[in-house]
Amino acid sequence: MMKLMNRTRQPKSVSALLNKSGLQHDVTVIMALNSLLQSHLKQHNIPGCRIGSLQNGSLLIEIPDATWMMRLKFMRAELLTLLRQRVPSLLRLKIKVNPALSSTHKMQHNPPKKDIKRAAKMPADVAESFLALAEDAEPGLQKALRSLADYSKK
The missing domain is CATH 3.30.300.180 (DnaA, N-terminal domain)
Incomplete structure (x- = not known):
């Protein structure tokens, strides 16, 4: 027991x-x-x-x-x-x-990432100005300016 x-x-x-x-x-x-x-x-x-x-x-x-x-x-x-x-x-x-x-x-x-808003289409005369500036620029800057000018075509 x-x-x-x-x-x-x-x-x-x-x-x-x-x-x-x-x-x-x-x-x-x-x-x-x-x-x-x-x-x-x-x-x-x-x-x-x-x-x-x-x-x-x-x-x-x-x-x-x-x-x-x-x-x-x-x-x-x-x-x-x-x-x-x-x-x-x-x-x-x-x-x-x-x-x-x-x-x-x-x-x-870290805050949540916000959506990136795309800029409005660039006017053609601004794109031409970028291309004109690119002609006399150094190679790195020239590439960047041409890239910006190409953005207006999209």
């Missing part, structure tokens, strides 16, 4: 577990640091970066590609001073490339 055991403890709520482990506090601190970082980097026109993690006084900043790596390294002291206002125990910044950020950043910031 199977003996049923009585529970001596009641189940704990998820929020109580998160508060006990400190995870809830870490999430709010990381979110605050991330918004501070975003506002600062927006001034310097550096897109797509985010806070990766905060462990043992070391903050990881993730960037979408290596093009911004050197610029952020030059800004490291400035960023550390700024972020220490929120977390005084912050000791160092690590910067790491995370290619997954580039695809999400492009999807968020």
Whole structure:
């Protein structure tokens, strides 16, 4: 016969577990640091970066590609001073490339492409002017001017 055991403890709520482990506090601190970082980097026109993690006084900043790596390294002291206002125990910044950020950043910031409207047909006298200019122009410009003049025939 199977003996049923009585529970001596009641189940704990998820929020109580998160508060006990400190995870809830870490999430709010990381979110605050991330918004501070975003506002600062927006001034310097550096897109797509985010806070990766905060462990043992070391903050990881993730960037979408290596093009911004050197610029952020030059800004490291400035960023550390700024972020220490929120977390005084912050000791160092690590910067790491995370290619997954580039695809999400492009999807968020690229507006849908608009249809290109074609120009009205060019008058014949304008096309003749382009051909006259092309006679004395260098080869690259000559080709472009003739192409424009041919557009009037379409």
